[in-house]
Amino acid sequence: MKILVCISHVPDTTSKINFTEDNTKFDTNGVQFVINPNDEFGLTRAMWFKEKQGAEVTVVNVGTVETEPTLRKALAIGADAAIRINTVATDGFSVAKQLANVVKDGSYDLIIAGRESIDYNGGMVPGMMAGIIDANFVNNCINLEVEGNNATATREIDGGKETVSTSLPLVIGGQKGLVEESDLRIPNMRGIMMARKKPLTILEPIDTVAETTSVSFEKPAPKGAVKLVSPDNLDELVSLLHNEAKVI
């Protein structure tokens, strides 16, 4: 089985989110970039398929040379090869088209992407890839088994979960549950050394037009101070929620 794991290069959760150039650009100053957490769950599940079922794992990212350390980290975790599509990742649709162009020749049986990136939260790349190449698609996937050409996947639904059977080629929108947080791997020195020798192929992008464009960014209005209510006066809390917040 050949697996492609799509990796988004995103600011670490604890990063301060700021914007520059009159609030039109994300300020990368002092920001540490990591593998998108939803993608990392998928990558770790792919490692499981590699070790138990002999799968071959390639990682791919749409981005400029600045994203290469993130791809090298994925190689250090254990992916066999990496591809970087050499263009700035703008809107989700363009990213999906670039990725679909890599997989449209049918060279991958299973394509795993995170359900959404934690920066733009578009949540559209895996579904759009599946739509473009007309592959089967399971979103919000929390469990995945593959046997031969058949797959069993569980997806989170509102208020529960649903298990489906489907077949390869398959695109997965993955999240926590594919593996647990405790299963995530920190690259060791040997992995880091080996990653240096693994192939990282640079592909030139296809032409796309931006279906959506970022005009500007805003930060939420600063929050007022919390209103403290004494534990001996909870009537006041009920009254505030009813009369002031109007939520009960």
Place this chain on the structure above:
Amino acid sequence: MSVLVYTESEQGTFKKTAFEVASYAKAVADQMGSTVTAITINASNSSELGSYGVDKVLNVSNESLKSFNAKGYADAIKQAADKENAKVIIVSSSADSKYLAPLLAVGLNAGYASNVVEVPSSIAPLTVKRSAFTNKAFEVSQINTDIKIIGVSNNSFGLVESNGNASAEVFTPTISNAGVTIQSVDKATNKVSIADADIVVSAGRGLKGPENWGMVEELADVLGAATACSKPVSDLGWRPHSEHVGQTGKPVASNLYIAIGISGAIQHLAGINASKVKVVINTDAEAPFFKAADYGVVGDAFEVVPTLIEKLKTFKAQQ
């Protein structure tokens, strides 16, 4: 040129989000000087939609769409868009709508903006504000394509009633093979889901053990709320994973979020920040959650929560 809205139902009954997206579609149609057409799939009574501004309903009744499948549902909505010559399509942020919207976008070659929190600030070019950076910022995004899809963030617009009647017609789209077959569904039918809930009651490690969740469930019952939990609690196996809210868990955008014994790690706050009003109950006045909350009680949950339940029962009885 109507605005097309996909109004979701479950076992024939509309979800609350259906009325919210219909209300939103009405606001967009008013901006455009247009009308609203809704598409329903196996809904039993579409007349309710008239009260939320829908002018016309396309009712799809199809045995192969009895259970949700993203491809089939996207097929149906695409054909409805073609039929109505719709240029703007509105969907919700439910798990199912987020599943089908990217497929629909490919089918219609439409730009798609998800997690939109306001009505468009401009129609030409279509410009919307959406949440990004996991609720730490908003992105103003412009959709450049001829056909546009807007995914409305839950509870961001609310319900707006209007006096109207929706005409109904039967619509029979051609549905392709789903590609996935449902084996089993595991869903609590008697509980409000986190996605559909107006109020979410959530608890963390401060509750000391799974045996202490009775009062959390009772508080949720009194409020008609869904129950949720922090990541450590689900990692410890005290509560099911489906209750985990936060960055890697379920997102929450409720009207009221009550956090009991949750300190407020940055990943937790990122996932729940879209909630409108936040209440924290914690013994530690220095817990980061107090900086994110609107109302706070510094106190022992084991004393505060049972008292709060009694006060709320009294309040509800008076209503």
